[in-house]
Amino acid sequence: MKLTEEHFSKIQKRADLVRIAQENGIPINKALKKIKYEIELSKLQSEFVNFQKWIAHKKMRVAIIFEGRDAAGKGGSIKRFKEHLNPRTSRVVALSKPTDIEQGQWYFRRYIKELPNPGEIVFFDRSWYNRAVVEPVMGFCTKEQYQKYMAQVPEFEHLLYEDNLKIIKFWFSISKEEQKKRFDSRLKNALKFWKFSPVDLKGQELWDRYTRYKEEMFSKTHTNFSPWMIVKTNDKKEARLESMRYVLSQFDYSGKGESKITLLPDPNVILRYHRSAVQIDI
Numbered sequence: 001m002k003l004t005e006e007h008f009s010k011i012q013k014r015a016d017l018v019r020i021a022q023e024n025g026i027p028i029n030k031a032l033k034k035i036k037y038e039i040e041l042s043k044l045q046s047e048f049v050n051f052q053k054w055i056a057h058k059k060m061r062v063a064i065i066f067e068g069r070d071a072a073g074k075g076g077s078i079k080r081f082k083e084h085l086n087p088r089t090s091r092v093v094a095l096s097k098p099t100d101i102e103q104g105q106w107y108f109r110r111y112i113k114e115l116p117n118p119g120e121i122v123f124f125d126r127s128w129y130n131r132a133v134v135e136p137v138m139g140f141c142t143k144e145q146y147q148k149y150m151a152q153v154p155e156f157e158h159l160l161y162e163d164n165l166k167i168i169k170f171w172f173s174i175s176k177e178e179q180k181k182r183f184d185s186r187l188k189n190a191l192k193f194w195k196f197s198p199v200d201l202k203g204q205e206l207w208d209r210y211t212r213y214k215e216e217m218f219s220k221t222h223t224n225f226s227p228w229m230i231v232k233t234n235d236k237k238e239a240r241l242e243s244m245r246y247v248l249s250q251f252d253y254s255g256k257g258e259s260k261i262t263l264l265p266d267p268n269v270i271l272r273y274h275r276s277a278v279q280i281d282i
Contacts, residue, residue: 037237043259044244045084052121054253056089059118061165064247065127068172069210069281070203071182073236077172078123080240081247085121094125107131107149108156115165128153129169132217137209138199150220157226168250170243171214171230171273173281176207178234211282218273228273232280242269 011017017035021028055062064081066074075094082090093114102110108128116122126134131149135141141149160167174182183200203210222228229246231239245265248256257263271277 037241040241040261041080041237043261044241044248045080046259047248047256047261047263048081048244049084050255050258051248051251051253052085052090054251054255055121056086056119057254061116061118062121063116063124063160063165063167064121065124065129065167065169066172067126067129067133067170068231069174069179070200071179071186072172072174072281073239074125074172076236077170077240077243078125081244082123089119090121090123092123092125093127107145108152115160128156129217129221132221133210133213134199136213137206138202150216153221154223154226157221157223161225166250167226168247169226169228171218171228172239172243173230173232173279174234175280176204179281180204214281219275222273230271230273230277230279231269232271232278233269234280238266238269242266246270 010020017031018028020026021031066078068074078092082092095110095114098110111128114122114124131141131146132153136143136146157167183204186200218228229243231243233239233242242265245263248263249265
């Protein structure tokens with residue numbers, strides 16, 4: 001049994017929670033962990049509201065890239081990042097398969113059109129890094145296209161950096177076992193079934209191939225001006241909270257810290273990529 005909305009309406013203090021949990025046979029540690037998560041999430045989201053106002057006022061441009069294997073938790077994290085933000089100055093970009101016309105254009109062109117305007121935050125649910133991992137693994141691009149792309153990425157991102165566009169690149173790292181668990185959950189849940197695709201099935205089969213291209217991507221595109229930040233945890237909620245903390249820690253915005261919550265990410269979860277960094281999706 002789980003805590004319901006009716007249960008929460010009767011809770012005024014910690015003792016009420018303990019009593020209700022005991023009466024209904026609900027593990028109290030699990031309930032407390034969930035409440036702690038909801039409280040921290042709410043505070044971090046309030047910080048993001050202040051952060052967004054500051055970005056809009058300063059006319060800054062911020063792009064946050066969410067990459068990782070299928071079912072790594074990218075979409076769920078973006079949902080919590082954006083949940084209470086003003087839609088006028090924030091949006092999510094999740095591009096579908098390129099059209100025939102787009103396939104004949106410079107690869108980066110369709111992403112350039114989606115970059116943030118002054119005063120805007122854009123969340124990329126996958127990005128131009130599709131060509132770094134997914135496309136070569138699945139055979140969606142040629143070897144020549146891949147090599148040309150890999151040579152151009154650092155130059156492309158350096159141009160954006162010089163133009164004062166702030167890019168934050170996350171790689172959500174999960175284990176092979178956790179990915180399988182999440183795939184199985186999607187297949188059993190009618191509300192999540194749409195997330196599952198034939199490409200997902202290949203995720204487990206081609207795990208080592210994904211790993212090779214992922215490491216190649218890190219070695220060629222991790223730079224001082226556009227570093228990769230690894231989110232290393234199989235816990236979705238932890239990944240959401242710590243990645244939010246990291247973004248907020250990178251800016252000195254008005255009202256920072258008003259929620260009285262720590263904005264320093266856990267260094268055991270948020271790691272700046274380097275060759276000796278321990279990952280769990282290897």
